[in-house]
Every structure is written in structure tokens, then in C-alpha cells.
Amino acid sequence: MQRVLTILIFLIFLLAVPTVAAQESLVISESDSYVIIAQNSVHEKIILKYVVSQIPDYSLTDSIYVYGSLSNVEVYDSRGRLSKTLTPMEDNSTRIMFYLRPTLVAGDRCTVTVEFDKATENSGNYTYRIDYRWSVVPVSYKVVAKLPQGYTLLGSTENYVLHTEESGDMYLRWFGTWRSRFRTILAFSVGAQSQEEEKAPIPYLPLLAVSVASLIAIVGLWKFRALRKAGEVRPPEKLKALQKKPEVPKEEVKRILRMFTDNEGRIVEELLKKNNLTQTELCGKTDIPKATMSRVLQSLEHKGVVKRVGYGISKKVILTKWAKRWKTE
Incomplete structure (x- = not known):
């Protein structure tokens, strides 16, 4: 029995060494995340900028853990798609493990993009959880979330920097350094107009023409009645x-x-x-x-x-x- 346990421990060690060695060979200089929020679904894009510090004896791999159930997951670099593996975890997160190009050598830089869709939670108001855990701690990170026009921000569990465009779109921004995990929960509500999938364009020019014509008619009628009352105009x-x-x-x-x-x-x-x-x-x-x-x-x-x-x-x-x-x- 003791011999069996020893063999199992040795096998686990052999499986763990390649991953650890591969991750120690990589440095994430920047991690930029972009979150585009819609009423029922959210699209996220995580851009990881790597520097290869050394070449291990095994394949270069990395993993990122994202909270929630993911769909339409894509992992790619400048040359195309990368091989990936999705693993559901016990804490309701999903592990996305991917393999970098075998042609990379020490000193090379590469950018890997991870994209996926997630659903929002609706309990009267809408909530969405942004939650990442990096296997390789990034030197710096930035997360930007967009709330389109017609949405009302109710709050966030993490302090943020807010910027509102002239169009009414809101951008929330978080940033920091040397952090292995980022997590925040956004709460927002959706206006009546934003709930429509398609809105008919407003005919501004016809409305303006009708308004001007109505104004001229009202002024003319008022002037005519004033002159008529003064006796200068008679039918x-x-x-x-x-x-x-x-x-x-x-x-x-x-x-x-x-x-x-x-x-x-x-x-x-x-x-x-x-x-x-x-x-x-x-x-x-x-x-x-x-x-x-x-x-x-x-x-x-x-x-x-x-x-x-x-x-x-x-x-x-x-x-x-x-x-x-x-x-x-």
C-alpha cells in the first residue's frame, strides 16, 4: 500500500512540474480587459501581453480563471487560434488553459487574446460579476467596462474611475499592479427605451418643418386677430x-x-x-x-x-x- 502511494505522489509531481516550469518562463507585462455590457449578455475580451524569460523543457502554457459559465470562448494570437482547454472549477469559475506557440524563444514577446460571452443576472435590477484570477501575476492590469446609453449605474463593489461620453455611453475603469485576482460586481438598471431591440429613427426634419409651420400659423392668427380687434382688418x-x-x-x-x-x-x-x-x-x-x-x-x-x-x-x-x-x- 505504501508503495502505491509513493508511485501516485511521484506521478502527480511529474504532471505538476511542466506547468510550473512553463509558467515560471512567462511574464505578463500587461493585462487589459474590455467588458461590453448589454441587457442580457456581456462580451469580454482579455488581452495578455507576454514576455518569454526562458525556454522550459516543456510546452509554454498559461491559464486564467474566469468566474461564471462561459460561451463562445476564443483564444488566439497574431497568427491565429491557439489550442485551449476549458475546465469548470468548484468555486463556479472556469479555467481557460491555452498553449503558446512552440517557436517562441527567450526574449520574445507575444500577445494572447481571450474572448468569451457571459449572461447577466436579473433580480429587479441587473448585476454582473467581473472576476479574473491569473496564474501568472501581471505586472499591471486594466479593466474597462462600457454601459451604453439608457443604462443607469447603481454601483460597484470596487472603486472606479467614471467617464461619460457625449453620446451617453459610460466607461468604468479599474487599474493596478501586481495583483493575482480582480473582482467587482456591477449593479445597473435599464431604461424603457434601452429594452427595445430596435428603435425606429426619429424623423427630426419632418418634425422640425411641422413645428415651424405651426408656429408661423399661430403667430399669423394672433396678428390677424390683433389687427381685426383694432379695426384695421375686416373680413x-x-x-x-x-x-x-x-x-x-x-x-x-x-x-x-x-x-x-x-x-x-x-x-x-x-x-x-x-x-x-x-x-x-x-x-x-x-x-x-x-x-x-x-x-x-x-x-x-x-x-x-x-x-x-x-x-x-x-x-x-x-x-x-x-x-x-x-x-x-
């Missing part, structure tokens, strides 16, 4: 109605005119014959002086019988709607 049909000679019952007119003073009665009588006269025309038809005419018209306006409206530099006098109905009463 054509109303202007014709004002210029039309009504047939006034004489007996009714006489009864109404008795309610006014002599000057007021003469003015109303002339306006019933021909509405829409200037003050000068009324002075000529009634023989009332201009100074007296202004006082009499002011009295008639106060009684609600006539009103004066602008007409160039002068004013015209017209009967009110109430006074014009006398011809039918």
Missing part, C-alpha cells in the same frame, strides 16, 4: 355689410332719434343712411363742428351706439350691432 363679407344701405323704417327711426340730443340724433340718422363714415364726412353731412363732433361721438360710444375704428391716419364711425338692429325692430 370682406362684413365690410360689404357695413357699406350696404339698409332700408330703415322711418317711423321707427324717428322714435329712436327722440332718445338722443339734437347732434346725436343727426349723427345716428346719417349713419343709418350710410354706415362707415369718417368724422370729417359726418361733420360735412351734419354741420357739426369738429370739436363738438368729438364730444358727441364720445357720448354715443359711451351709450354703446357707435364705435370708432382706425382708418389710416383718421378714424371711421360705424354703428354697433345693437344699433344696426333698429332697422328691423
